[in-house]
Amino acid sequence: MDRRLFIQQASLFTMTLASAKILSACNSNADNSSTAIKEINFGVLSTESQANQKPIWEPFAAAMSQQVGITIKPFYVTQYAAVIEAMRFGKVQAAWLGGKSYIEAVKVADAEAFAQVVSADGTKGYYSHLIANKDNPITAEAIAAGGDKYVIQNAAKLTFAFNEPNSTSGFLVPSYYIFTKNNVEPKKVFKRLIFAGNHEACALAVANKQVDVATVSNEALSRLENTNPKARQKIEIIWKSPIIPSDPIVYRRDLPDDLKKKLQNFFYNYKDDKVLSQFKISGFVQAEDKNWHTIRELEIAKKIQETQAKENLSEQEKQQTIAELNQQLKEIQ
Incomplete structure (x- = not known):
């Protein structure tokens, strides 16, 4: 866990009186009832900028609030580690996580998965990509050689961007399939290696020719078609990973059982295509920890x-x- 990140963002995680009351209500759990809980902070990972997230999340959170009967507030963070720490200290009670960040949240933040995202095509998975700028001379060569092979063979001449260390598709999957399996240490081989911070930042770094190659998920690229189509047109996929289990929806284990049930009912039955299409998904299904x-x-x-x-x-x-x-x-x- 990045302690420096936690210290830098201490203002985000400082327990407010309202948050303390929520956590106290969850932990006391004497009558296992949600009546004492008036508000839930729902962790939203910043796969792109908050300005792009808000128009998508606010209608979704409003629908959740109405059905659950408690105000649901999106809690936007800029790093995966931030939402894990927020959940750990009771600032966040539920969240939409990635696979790798969920594994960490289970260890340190008492997280429990109860639903899984279903993609727009009906699959329960997504992909990691390596991307390059269409106008970059390396792109055609990379596609011809196989993007992963090209990157390994030419790393010393390339600038490269990972998403961030707690990202599944932006770090764990490409790190394993491209580098670890070939006994390559990324920190040692590239001309320059950076961690851009989120999927959108990686995509824009490539679109703006700030790096040669970056990692991104197929879902983030789909969203970019709506939020920044000009940038998306500049990006070429040069590698596609094996399928990754789709994202988990989680809550803290110490939430009252009746509140957990209400959250489950909302996610299992939510069918508003207009809202879901903004996430590039078709809905959610029941899930358990072993899915990841x-x-x-x-x-x-x-x-x-x-x-x-x-x-x-x-x-x-x-x-x-x-x-x-x-x-x-x-x-x-």
């Missing part, structure tokens, strides 16, 4: 390969660490 075991497996497999590549560990230390990681794999399979 694939993400856990990716993280562990990545750690195994990183351990094997470490030169400062003895063979005995490597084998012990790898045995522990393999045991973790067995426990989630």
Whole structure:
């Protein structure tokens, strides 16, 4: 967890009196009733700017408030780590997370998944991409060679942008499939490597020729067609990942059971196509924690390969660490 980020954004996470009352009501749970809770902060990951998020989220939050019977306030953050910390300290009680950020939120923020996003085409998954500017001379070469292979072979000449470390499609998936599996350490090979902070920032960095290659999700590219079509027209996909489990909708485990049920009913039955189309999705379905075991497996497999590549560990230390990681794999399979 990025403690410096938490300190920098302390003003966002300082427990207000209202937030303290919400957390107290959740934790006391004496009658397991939601009657004492007057407001829910719903964490919204900033895959793009807040200005673009608000017109999408406000109608959705209003519909949720009406059905649940409690005011639902979107809680916009600029980093994945921020919403995890906010949930950890009771500032956020529910959220729409990514797979990797959910795994972390389970560990430190008492998060529990109860719904999963269904894409506009009906699938329960999405993809990570590498993108480049259509006018960049490398783009045609990258497509011809295979984008991932080209990036590895020419990294020393390229500037590259990841999303941020808690992003599934913007970091974990491309990091594993492109770099870890090929025993490449991104920090050591690129001409310049940055973390842009969110999907929109990565896409715009490529569109504006600030970097040669960046990571982004297919969902973010679809949204960019609406929010900034000129930028989208400048972007070419040069690599597509295997399918990633779609995003989880989560709440804190200590929410009263009747409030959890109301949130479940809303997400399982919400069918407003006009609102959902803005998210580029068709709706939500019931889900449970094991739906994101694939993400856990990716993280562990990545750690195994990183351990094997470490030169400062003895063979005995490597084998012990790898045995522990393999045991973790067995426990989630």
